Amino acid sequence: QVQLVESGGGLVQAGGSLRLSCATSGSIFSINSMDWYRQAPGKQRELVAGVTSGGNANYADSVKGRFTVSRDNAKNTVYLQMNSLKPEDTAVYYCNAVINQRIGDQIHALDAWGQGTLVTVSS
Numbered sequence: 720q721v722q723l724v725e726s727g728g729g730l731v732q733a734g735g736s737l738r739l740s741c742a743t744s745g746s747i748f749s750i751n752s753m754d755w756y757r758q759a760p761g762k763q764r765e766l767v768a769g770v771t772s773g774g775n776a777n778y779a780d781s782v783k784g785r786f787t788v789s790r791d792n793a794k795n796t797v798y799l800q801m802n803s804l805k806p807e808d809t810a811v812y813y814c815n816a817v818i819n820q821r822i823g824d825q826i827h828a829l830d831a832w833g834q835g836t837l838v839t840v841s842s
Contacts, residue, residue, distance in 0.1 A: 721745035721831050723814045728836030735840070736802045741814030741833055743795040748826060751817040753790050753797035757810035757838075764813070768799060782808075804840045811835040 727739040743750065754769035768788035770776045776788050787800040797814060814833035819826050 721747065721818055721820070721829060723816060723831055723833035725812065725814050725833040725836040728812060728838045730839045730841065731804055733804060733806055733840055733842050735804050736800070737804065737838060739799040739801070739812055739814075739836060739838075741797045741816075743797075743816055743818065743831075746820050747795060748819045748821040750792070750795060751819065751828070752815075753788075754815045755788060755797070755799045756813045756815055757808075758813070758835075759807075759810040762810075767812070770797065801838070804838075806840045806842045809838060809840050811837050 722744050723741055725739060725741045727737060731737055752769055752771055755767045756764050757767050758764040766779060767782055768778045768786055770788045770790050778786060785803045790797040813835045816831050818829045818831050820829055
């Protein structure tokens with residue numbers, strides 16, 4: 720069993736900051752990519768930012784220069800620092816991780832999601 724638990728969402732005024740965290744626990748051999756997605760009302764879920772196990776980060780154009788993704792491999796946790804927030808950043812933010820689990824003498828990859836945390840940016 721694997722759990723991803725997000726925290727840090729809330730209500731903030733435009734121009735403000737929030738820091739999201741996603742803690743992963745359970746049967747984990749290793750974790751490949753750790754990503755943040757978001758889904759605004761009436762819109763499709765979109766990739767916001769991601770970071771590889773080696774620390775390479777990528778960002779959606781809409782958040783470049785404002786958001787920073789990072790991870791603590793010792794804690795199996797990924798973070799999303801969000802600065803200069805805009806009303807259009809309002810969405811439910813989801814954590815996603817590709818988790819390797821050892822089952823017997825084999826390694827199996829599991830695509831896991833958190834339950835989401837709501838970020839609301841007021842104008």
